[in-house]
Amino acid sequence: MDISKYKFYPVKIMENPDKTFTIQTRNWEGAISEAKTLEEAKKMAIDLVTDVINSLFDENKLIPEAVTAQKDDFVVELNLDAALKIGLKNIMIEERYRKADLAKGLGIAPQRITTFLNLKKSTNLSFIEKAFAYMKRPLSISA
Structure with missing residues (x-):
């Protein structure tokens, strides 16, 4: 991606x-x-x-x-955090992952997924990396 x-x-x-x-x-x-x-x-x-x-x-x-x-x-x-969230959300939609599925897979409350995906809030990149990995889309960033 x-x-x-x-x-x-x-x-x-x-x-x-x-x-x-x-x-x-x-x-x-x-x-x-x-x-x-x-x-x-x-x-x-x-x-x-x-x-x-x-x-x-x-x-x-x-x-x-x-x-x-x-x-x-x-x-x-947009900052890197926001661009990654857009990519993550698009994968969730394309592959029919619900927020609840992702939350369960990552061991967090479903409400936190909404907060993590909000572009106006900063999100720890390790969470985004774990979310990509859970959906079998390992995150790789290159220059």
């Missing part, structure tokens, strides 16, 4: 006539937000992308690979 496909999500930031900014993700056209300044728009773009992905997690839907950025796009760079 190439997690770099889940690491860089482009967004379009457009200045409006009233000098506010509209933020729209390239992967999910309906995901839009507004900001008063460009700096605020960039911060909100990160929240927008992570909120959409967390919603897809909750709906048990596959997270698509990031589309190619277009000229002048702002690219939201």
